[in-house]
Amino acid sequence: MTDLYDVAAIGNAIVDVIAPATDAFLEAEGLVKGSMQLVDEMQSTKLYKKMAQAIEVSGGSAANTVAGVASLGGKSAFLGKVAADQLGSVFVHDIWAVGAHYQTQPLRVGPSTARCLINVTPDGQRTMCTYLGASTRFAPFDVDQTVIEGAKIVYLEGYLFDPEEARRAFAKAAGLARAAGRQIALTLSDSFVVERHRGALMEFIEDQVDILFANEAEITALFETDFDAAVKEVRKHAKIAAVTRSEQGSVVVSGRKTHKIAAAPVEKVVDTTGAGDQYAAGFLFGLSQERPLDECGRLGALAAAEVISHYGPRPQVPLKELAAAQGL
Amino acid sequence: MTDLYDVAAIGNAIVDVIAPATDAFLEAEGLVKGSMQLVDEMQSTKLYKKMAQAIEVSGGSAANTVAGVASLGGKSAFLGKVAADQLGSVFVHDIWAVGAHYQTQPLRVGPSTARCLINVTPDGQRTMCTYLGASTRFAPFDVDQTVIEGAKIVYLEGYLFDPEEARRAFAKAAGLARAAGRQIALTLSDSFVVERHRGALMEFIEDQVDILFANEAEITALFETDFDAAVKEVRKHAKIAAVTRSEQGSVVVSGRKTHKIAAAPVEKVVDTTGAGDQYAAGFLFGLSQERPLDECGRLGALAAAEVISHYGPRPQVPLKELAAAQGL
Numbered sequence: 001m002t003d004l005y006d007v008a009a010i011g012n013a014i015v016d017v018i019a020p021a022t023d024a025f026l027e028a029e030g031l032v033k034g035s036m037q038l039v040d041e042m043q044s045t046k047l048y049k050k051m052a053q054a055i056e057v058s059g060g061s062a063a064n065t066v067a068g069v070a071s072l073g074g075k076s077a078f079l080g081k082v083a084a085d086q087l088g089s090v091f092v093h094d095i096w097a098v099g100a101h102y103q104t105q106p107l108r109v110g111p112s113t114a115r116c117l118i119n120v121t122p123d124g125q126r127t128m129c130t131y132l133g134a135s136t137r138f139a140p141f142d143v144d145q146t147v148i149e150g151a152k153i154v155y156l157e158g159y160l161f162d163p164e165e166a167r168r169a170f171a172k173a174a175g176l177a178r179a180a181g182r183q184i185a186l187t188l189s190d191s192f193v194v195e196r197h198r199g200a201l202m203e204f205i206e207d208q209v210d211i212l213f214a215n216e217a218e219i220t221a222l223f224e225t226d227f228d229a230a231v232k233e234v235r236k237h238a239k240i241a242a243v244t245r246s247e248q249g250s251v252v253v254s255g256r257k258t259h260k261i262a263a264a265p266v267e268k269v270v271d272t273t274g275a276g277d278q279y280a281a282g283f284l285f286g287l288s289q290e291r292p293l294d295e296c297g298r299l300g301a302l303a304a305a306e307v308i309s310h311y312g313p314r315p316q317v318p319l320k321e322l323a324a325a326q327g328l
Numbered sequence: 329m330t331d332l333y334d335v336a337a338i339g340n341a342i343v344d345v346i347a348p349a350t351d352a353f354l355e356a357e358g359l360v361k362g363s364m365q366l367v368d369e370m371q372s373t374k375l376y377k378k379m380a381q382a383i384e385v386s387g388g389s390a391a392n393t394v395a396g397v398a399s400l401g402g403k404s405a406f407l408g409k410v411a412a413d414q415l416g417s418v419f420v421h422d423i424w425a426v427g428a429h430y431q432t433q434p435l436r437v438g439p440s441t442a443r444c445l446i447n448v449t450p451d452g453q454r455t456m457c458t459y460l461g462a463s464t465r466f467a468p469f470d471v472d473q474t475v476i477e478g479a480k481i482v483y484l485e486g487y488l489f490d491p492e493e494a495r496r497a498f499a500k501a502a503g504l505a506r507a508a509g510r511q512i513a514l515t516l517s518d519s520f521v522v523e524r525h526r527g528a529l530m531e532f533i534e535d536q537v538d539i540l541f542a543n544e545a546e547i548t549a550l551f552e553t554d555f556d557a558a559v560k561e562v563r564k565h566a567k568i569a570a571v572t573r574s575e576q577g578s579v580v581v582s583g584r585k586t587h588k589i590a591a592a593p594v595e596k597v598v599d600t601t602g603a604g605d606q607y608a609a610g611f612l613f614g615l616s617q618e619r620p621l622d623e624c625g626r627l628g629a630l631a632a633a634e635v636i637s638h639y640g641p642r643p644q645v646p647l648k649e650l651a652a653a654q655g656l
Contacts, residue, residue, distance in 0.1 A: 019425075020644075053395070053425040053642060056384035056418060067381070086414040086440070090384060097347075097381040112414070314381065316348075 004150030006288035011062025013080035019054035021119035044131035058094035068281025077101035083134035124269035136163035158189030185211035188218035261297035264305035274313025278303035332478030334616035339390025341408035347382035349447035372459035386422035396609025405429035411462035452597035464491035486517030516546035589625035592633035602641025606631035
């Protein structure tokens with residue numbers, strides 16, 4: 001099969017609305033710091049009204065990863081649904097601008113483009129409330145077979161387990177990728193996603209996943225145990241697992257092998273939005289180039305460090321140049 | 329008359345779309361670096377397609393100034409027209425979020441919310457292409473008498489001379505302000521605006537303007553002479569004139585008096601968008617508090633320095649605290 005893409009990803013197509021906030025604000029709004037919470041349109045509107053002056057940037061976990069892969073010089077494609085509205089146009093513009101392939105038809109009738117309200121506290125932590133809107137309408141029909149079969153790695157986000165249609169599309173994509181002999185990567189996305197869908201996620205990982213991404217909260221939620229035990233456990237279930245631990249770097253395990261990767265240095269953490277997405281971008285790009293696992297981890301760390309040093313979930317400078325400067 | 333506001337401003341209600349660009353890109357697109365150019369919807373769409381991944385933030389020259397006045401702790405109000413669309417909602421959210429009064433009815437039928445495509449070159453210079461959209465429909469009917477009569481200073485942007493309806497609204501507001509004994513401030517906005525409307529602007533300055541803002545290009549365009557001669561000339565026409573010169577600071581003249589204000593230090597110029605708007609914010613806030621002119625200039629310099637150190641045309645930190653830290 002021809003390799004059209006290094007990485008193709010399916011995810012929610014979201015525009016981020018990012019504003020600074022205090023810890024007191026999070027408390028007053030009953031928001032769990034660092035988490036992602038689903039909200040309906042009314043809750044979203046209500047919270048937005050209370051938020052500070054914001055910036056709008058294209059987001060969506062897997063879409064951010066696709067942008068990161070492109071920034072590293074990889075060929076990437078994205079599948080996910082926006083509405084035919086202004087924020088949808090913003091999303092489409094930005095994913096095209098990084099050079100990614102994106103052709104999912106926008107939703108003409110129905111909810112508006114998904115938006116994620118992100119409150120960033122002075123410590124740089126992001127707390128997210130997502131209105132999924134049109135992205136829940138991504139359906140099996142939208143899974144472009146040519147894209148899935150033409151990608152070295154098919155990357156799926158755990159967030160897709162929430163909307164029912166998207167979950168069916170997710171299953172279809174995984175089936176196509178598997179049949180085409182492609183590698184499948186999954187991110188657990190969020191510890192609450194894991195809580196909601198532990199059984200189904202576990203089954204999917206067992207059956208289909210080659211590369212699993214998780215952070216500390218997610219991996220411990222998946223196995224309902226502590227970090228060390230969870231890392232031990234994950235070896236039995238995924239061929240490769242990359243577990244991120246913020247400033248403590250990441251641990252990459254594969255069979256009996258373990259690679260501890262240090263976090264790349266950051267002058268000041270401004271906004272952690274996109275850290276995990278960019279780690280995955282670096283890692284997957286490395287894998288697609290058949291680099292050794294520790295190098296993949298270091299590419300991930302480098303991409304994550306860039307993105308947390310500014311507002312917004314996507315690279316602001318070409319990661320390819322950053323990587324070259326680091327000899328990666 | 330009760331002072332409801334320190335500053336009330338009328339301007340185009342615009343959402344900025346900001347992306348990094350190279351000098352070669354500007355050349356290829358035939359854009360004059362540092363300028364503001366009006367474009368129609370088709371030109372806007374065409375240019376947007378070629379631009380890099382962007383961020384969306386509320387903008388509009390006078391609206392940025394209103395946000396700056398609010399950030400300094402002043403009471404401010406804005407008048408300007410968005411459409412009832414998603415970008416319009418973003419604009420409304422952001423102007424409310426800073427605590428400014430804003431009640432102009434959005435346009436229900438007609439063009440979409442104005443957007444300004446801003447290409448920022450590596451030297452931090454911004455080059456703007458503005459699609460005025462719904463903001464051209466701001467009409468005399470939209471001039472809220474209570475707001476105008478209740479403001480210590482009424483601030484108008486020269487950009488309003490371009491759309492015909494807005495220009496009539498501008499004249500109405502000036503008339504109301506004058507009748508209520510309020511001060512009128514004007515910014516020349518852009519040297520091409522000055523070229524297009526020199527006669528009308530000159531007449532308006534003569535008859536109505538108490539405080540004139542201009543940068544070097546604008547003031548020399550107005551008087552069709554060199555900088556020193558223009559500064560000499562402006563003394564005859566405006567009670568107070570504040571002329572900004574980027575890193576060379578500003579010159580404030582009033583009658584025979586001249587105050588030279590140094591630019592406030594900036595570590596790295598990231599994006600000059602909003603520099604003039606924030607200078608006006610600091611200056612007008614100072615004036616509304618009856619501070620001496622050199623202090624007004626220093627407040628302007630401080631606000632401008634903050635805004636050019638990051639992407640986007642509005643302050644990202646409370647200017648009130650910055651000013652206090654500088655003993656202003």
